[in-house]
Each structure stands twice: as structure tokens, then as C-alpha cells.
Amino acid sequence: MRRAASAALLAVSGYTGGVAAGEKTSDDVIAERRQRVQEAPGDPEWRRGLIGAADGATLSPHGDAWEARHWSSRALHRLGEVSAHAGAGLVAALAVVVWLTVGVVAGFPGWWEKVLYATSSSVTLVMVFAIQHTQTRQQSATQRKLDELLRSQPRADDSLIAVEEAPDDELEARATMNLADREHAANEA
Numbered sequence: 001m002r003r004a005a006s007a008a009l010l011a012v013s014g015y016t017g018g019v020a021a022g023e024k025t026s027d028d029v030i031a032e033r034r035q036r037v038q039e040a041p042g043d044p045e046w047r048r049g050l051i052g053a054a055d056g057a058t059l060s061p062h063g064d065a066w067e068a069r070h071w072s073s074r075a076l077h078r079l080g081e082v083s084a085h086a087g088a089g090l091v092a093a094l095a096v097v098v099w100l101t102v103g104v105v106a107g108f109p110g111w112w113e114k115v116l117y118a119t120s121s122s123v124t125l126v127m128v129f130a131i132q133h134t135q136t137r138q139q140s141a142t143q144r145k146l147d148e149l150l151r152s153q154p155r156a157d158d159s160l161i162a163v164e165e166a167p168d169d170e171l172e173a174r175a176t177m178n179l180a181d182r183e184h185a186a187n188e189a
Contacts, residue, residue: 076134079126079130080130080133
């Protein structure tokens with residue numbers, strides 16, 4: 001059944017499996033990238049998504065357009081990066097242990113509890129905005145990439161481009177139609 005579904009997907013996409021003379025296959029590209037990574041001298045700085053860099057080049061962890069973004073966007077992204085680091089969990093655990101120790105030594109006074117509640121509420125509020133901002137930005141970038149893939153395929157349904165902006169009833173109608181298509185494909189296989 002999987003093989004039939006894969007064949008149907010390839011047929012819809014127009015992929016013939018042939019490679020024109022002189023073109024590299026995906027296996028060739030992957031092998032070339034692996035070889036460049038293995039042959040890289042020393043300890044190069046890598047940016048996610050980049051394979052290889054010019055000799056002596058130092059890569060920024062962000063793209064060229066980083067400085068053009070609003071300062072608040074950059075700050076929220078930095079906060080998200082710092083909080084996503086493995087060391088952030090250790091720092092948080094250490095802070096809890098220290099705070100509990102302060103509470104034990106001080107006899108758990110009223111101010112101790114108030115400071116704990118205020119601090120944890122403030123951190124939670126800030127992190128909600130940081131996470132929301134970074135997720136929205138990533139989702140928007142992913143949506144643009146998917147739209148570009150739809151544009152590049154001649155047999156793709158162009159009405160799906162920016163479908164996330166459609167009214168709810170249209171989205172429900174598309175979901176029902178897609179469910180019927182899936183059931184039909186499952187019955188054929």
C-alpha cells in the first residue's frame with residue numbers, strides 16, 4: 001500500500017526519476033556535502049543550514065537581514081535562543097535549589113513566597129511572548145516556503161497558496177474534500 005501511495009505521489013508531482021546528462025542526483029549532492037564536512041579543517045563555526053564556508057570566514061548565527069529587523073524582534077529571538085540552550089535548564093534548576101535554601105535558612109518568611117510568585121509570574125509572561133514571537137516567525141517562514149513549492153509544481157493546486165488566510169468555512173470544506181480524497185486513495189490501494 002505504501003509503494004502504491006508513493007507511486008501515486010510521484011505521478012502527481014510529475015517526477016519521472018530520470019536525471020539529465022550532467023545533472024547531479026540527490027545522492028551525489030549528499031555525498032559531496034558529507035565529504036566537505038569530513039574534510040573541513042580544524043573546528044569551523046557552523047550556522048544551521050549551511051554546509052561549508054569560505055576559508056577563514058566567521059559565520060554569524062543569523063542571516064544578513066538580522067540587523068534590519070526591529071530591535072524587539074532581535075531581543076525576543078535572543079531570549080528564545082538563550083532559554084533553548086541546554087545550560088538554561090541547569091541554571092533554572094540551580095536557581096530553584098538556591099531559592100529553596102534561602103527559604104529554609106530564613107524560615108520561609110512571607111516576603112520569600114511573594115518574591116517567588118512575582119518572579120515566576122514575570123518570567124512566565126515574558127517567555128510566553130518570546131515563544132509566541134519566534135513560533136509565529138518560524139511558521140510564517142515555513143508557510144512562505146510551502147507556497148513557493150506549490151508555485152514551482154505545474155500540477156499543484158495554486159488555490160492552496162496562502163490558504164491559511166481563507167475563511168473558516170472554506171478551510172473546513174477543503175479538509176472535507178481532502179479527507180474524501182484520502183479515503184478514495186486508500187480504497188484504491
